[in-house]
Amino acid sequence: MSGAHSQSPRFATLTTSTLARLPVLASKTVRALAFWLAVVFPVAYLPLLSGGVGSGELLPFLAVLAGNVLALTVGHDYAR
Structure with a gap:
């Protein structure tokens, strides 16, 4: 039993440090994803603009x- 108690603080510290880094990791991941989405998004303009932006294509164009x-x-500060 004493062996289990001796490793509990180390496990708690590991868990706490891992949880403390989670927001930073999530922020970096979201920023990277947003950056690459910003790079790929202009490809979606091509089919929308190829036929001209009429009343039927206006809402999808504005959404893109x-x-x-x-x-x-969001992705502006990626890799800085």
Whole structure:
């Protein structure tokens, strides 16, 4: 039993340090994903713009544009 108690603080420290790094890791992951989405989003413009932006294509075009702006904003500081 004493062996189990001697390793408990080390396990608690490991868990605490891992949990403390989780927001940083999640932030880096979201920033990287947003950066690469911003790179790939312009490909979606091609089919929307090939036939011209009419009333039927306006909403999807604006959605892709808004997604691209959001991805550019969130992923702006990636790899800095």
